[in-house]
Amino acid sequence: MQFDSLKETAIALDKADDLSRFRKSFTIPKHTDNTESVYLCGNSLGLRPNKAVTYVNEELEDWARLGVKGHFDKEFAWTRYHEFLTESMATIVGAKHEEVVVMNTLTPNLHFMMVSFYQPEGKRRKIVMEADAFPSDTYAVASQIKFHGGNPDEDIIRWQPRPGENTLNIEDLQQILSQHGDEIALIMIGAVNYYTGQYFDLKKITEIGHSHGCMVGFDCAHAAGNVPLNLHDTGADFAVWCTYKYLNSGPGSIAGCFVHERHAHNERLPRFAGWWGHDKEERFLMKDQFKPIPGAEGWQQSNAPILSMAPIRASLELFMEAGFENLRAKSEHLTSYLEYLLNDLPGDRIKIITPSTVKDRGCQLSLAVKNADKSLFERISDKGVIADWREPDVIRVAPAPIYNSYMDCWNFTQILKSSL
Structure with missing residues (x-):
């Protein structure tokens, strides 16, 4: 150029x-x-x-006008509001519709994913992450390891830059897996490193991890809306991201989650369940037995925070237009x-x-x-x-x-x- x-x-x-x-x-x-x-x-x-103001005000007015009826009796009904965001979000992150859900905030989503995809057993207990991962990721990973009775000082393997360099080399990750592959339960990498801005080859990382029997997930906080992620094609088991950075949803707003379709019907995966992840046809029958919605929606816990979702709807419309x-x-x-x-x-x-x-x-x-x-x-x-x-x-x-x-x-x- x-x-x-x-x-x-x-x-x-x-x-x-x-x-x-x-x-x-x-x-x-x-x-x-x-x-x-x-x-x-x-x-x-x-x-x-700018349209975020309009959309938030519309929901405030509908709340005043309809009260609880707003869950059903309006075009953007609150019970389905997250569904109006799914197609656009799936397009941006390169996933299938059923692989994506907009829910919670970033670190809670990471925890919920690790409940399902970090299952230490025997000597396979370790988690690989970048040496300079975002602190919240480090805290979450360390706390999960402790929850399972492990020691973060021993069970976190940090992918380090080479001496005198700032960015990471994929060959070094391959070397880590060659040496410790049978001890690693999960690879959890930031898709774009928050500090250096390095964008990783997610497909290659996933292939390396899966070849050694590891689960693979990505924190896409600095990647969603920034770079092409192609999450489905990477084969990653899961990914999480916030939407208040490049996706312009507002401070502390709603986040996103990806679960690969091969896990869509696996009800044996452990998860922390909630009623909004229950089969939609039976949700209001108030049954005791949890029946998860197939796909990423089955990891939902609670009904959607509408006032946080309205701004992201405004932003996603602009992304689709552009x-x-x-x-x-x-x-x-x-x-x-x-x-x-x-x-x-x-x-x-x-x-x-x-x-x-x-x-x-x-x-x-x-x-x-x-x-x-x-x-x-x-x-x-x-x-x-x-x-x-x-x-x-x-x-x-x-x-x-x-x-x-x-x-x-x-x-x-x-x-x-x-x-x-």
Whole structure:
């Protein structure tokens, strides 16, 4: 991709961008001078779709107008509300309709999946995860191991970068499995690493794990809505993700869950059951014996949080209109443009630790700051950049293709340059 650092080029790229029209469908936070902030933090919290206000207000009005009848007597009936999200969500994560359900929040979903897919037995007790996995994943995995009477210090195997490198090498994972395969019960990896932005080959990881008799699951929090996941084709046993990052559902909002179709009718799998996972035809018969819905819906516990689901419905409509393949194509180009601008900066204080090959990353670029003390991040924040700092020395920036522009990237690098 051929770029230059002229402002006119950014303007021209935005004019040629067919997806630029979606920016006006979101609300951009304002800086103190009342201009739009340079918002590059969709990897932490996506922007609010404007229609989310309409959809939430509709549910509030229906609540006032209908009361409990809103569960049945309306177009988007509350008893079925999660179903109105399934097809779009399945398209985004590359799964079959019956393999996906929108429910709960991220870490609870991870726990519910490990109840079913982490079954330590004999010496097969260990879990493999990235050395720098997101802390919530580490806490969840460690607590599951303790629950089963294990020792996290012994039963977690951490996939480490090689000395002097920041990203992980698939050959090293293969080596771990070659040495410890018969001791490993589960491989649980973040599909896109939250810190480096590295996007892993999920199909290859699954094949490696299954060849050694391991279950395989993925935390797709930084991947859903960002990169093509093709979860069904990977063969993974399960995956979980939040929707408040690239999927723009609002702070702390609802999450998603994938269970591969080969487990759809396996009622012998242990699970923590709840009535919303019970056979829909019998749900209100109030029977004592649990009969799970085939597929991912059978892992539901409680009825849906409607006011959290309304914003994600607004966002998913925009994703379907834009087309995920189109968004991914723009993302690759937009992030490559940002990469070019960053590499064009003078000096050596900024180093991109995210892979330079587009197939190995999403839209996030992680910038290691030499001699960092967070002051540089604070300076760019004061000048209108909304990005993300991660200790000890990384600024994470993520141009989300559905609302970010080439001018956002140009403005960010200009502010960064003046602040170095």
